[in-house]
Amino acid sequence: MSYRGGRGRGRGRGGRGGGYYGGSSGGRGSQGPQSFDSSKPNTGGDNGGSHSDLVELLRRLDGKQYPAYHDIESSTRGWVNNIEGYTLYIGKAQGDPYAKPTRCRVIVKGDTAKFPPVSHQNKVRSVALGDYLNRVFYQSCKDMGANVKAREANWNGPKGGDIEISMPTQHVIEQSAVRILPNGDICAQFTVNLPARGRSILGYKAVQIFDQTLPQLVQKSLIYTSLDANVVTRHVLNVEDQEWVRSNLEIRGLVAFVPDGAVLPRMSGADDRPMDDNVKDGDNSKLVRFHSPDTLRVSFDLPNMGKTLAGIGIRKGITLIVGGGFHGKSTLLSALQVGMYNKIPGDGREFCVCSSTAVKIRSEDGRNVSEVNISPFISNLPFGKQTDCFASPDASGSTSQATNIMEALEMGAKTLLIDEDTCATNFMIRDDKMMELVHKDKEPITPFLYKVKTLSKQGISVILVVGSC
DSSP states (O other): OOOOSOOIIIIIOOOSTTOSSSOSTTSGGGOOOOOOOTTSOOOOOBOEEEHHHHHHHHHHHTTSBGGGGGGGOEEEEEEEETTTTEEEEEOSOOSSTTSOOEEEEEEEOHHHHOOOGGGGSSHHHHHHHHHHHHHHHHHHHHHHTTTOOOOOSSTTSEEOOOEEOOOOOSEEOOOSSEEEOTTSOEEEEEEEOOOEETTEEOHHHHHHIIIIIHHHHHHHHSOGGGSOHHHHHHHHHHHHHHHHHHHTTTTTTEEEEEETTOOOOEEETTEEEEOOTTOEETTEESOOOOOOOGGGEEEEEOTTTOOEEEEEEEESSEEEEEOSTTSSHHHHHHHHTTTTSEEOTTSSOTTOEEOTTEEEEOOOTTOOEEEEOOTTTBOOOGGGOOSTTEEESSOOHHHHHHHHHHHHHHTTOOEEEEEGGGSOHHHHOOOHHHHHHSOGGGOOBOOHHHHHHHHHHTTOEEEEEESOO
């Protein structure tokens, strides 16, 4: 595991005879092209051994040139920590303090993690549990200050030393940051910005990361006995109930459902968290929770949570969401357009579900289009451009919206979500005065409203927000 080769032009490359840096046959110089696997770090050297071997190696590397970090690479063998019950795999180490951080993964044995099999017995529960553990790992990094880089006073000052994992969102989706493997093991993937001073390795700082910080993170976030069992169970079962409601939409003849009491407004356009109920406008709260009209109310008996959920059921066909300005029309549609994703408990939109085949449609001035048949909406274009095989590097509002609809239908979309605020007006409708000014024989655009009934007869539902016509 000794460091081979000198600096070589300041880039850390030594002689090729013994491979790069690590001297083993698994070094960078001996690897051919490999397919990318998001579940594993980038392939580097394949050293490995016990946790104490890693600690000793890092101590020996202290003060050496930064590329010597390649000696800790262990893509398949791993560094086994028998005391804490996990194995650490380190991918291709960054070659420079300013390069992208080093990808690592930890696999905690199921016998060590001790999560009940029922908590990950199917795909939905497994994804939900992995999502929860990712959130706990991320928050633990923040609470411990493990995600804080060393402050750089100057080029020769300390650098790196931070641990980062994928930042969770309000959605519960399948991801590779933390996964439950089929055998019950827990796999967590994160990055470590290997510490340095200038271009010299801070070996003892690295020891602190791998010998103290990382074991604490594993213990706090990936071990069942360290977590609140009730919170874990609530998270998993809540997500499974959301998926159950979504899977029952088709049976009930619905394309979407929004429960009474849902919190649809967000904190801001850049913050997807729910609006705070404590924000006041005088003596009244600014937050208005959703309430379904009685004529459209349906209910679901949730299998896990043991309660009945009532709210609006949007049926297949053509649905118009109408109202005055600032009445929440677009806010409702925004909740529906992410209704194919499950949400975390407390998001406010947990059971705002939509058909998994729903797609939000809008115009996109300037988008690139390549060989799309938009002839059902646009019959001809200037300069003899084809519409049955339309292509443009700079599509207009109407041609881009027609393209978006045709692409969605080609991909199997069964529900189109449309907000007039983000549509091309001339694509959506032509009023009587425009028809008098421009005869329909000379108008190449067939408005969407002329086609919507045809789409409905073909099994395509449309949810349209309107407020001006």
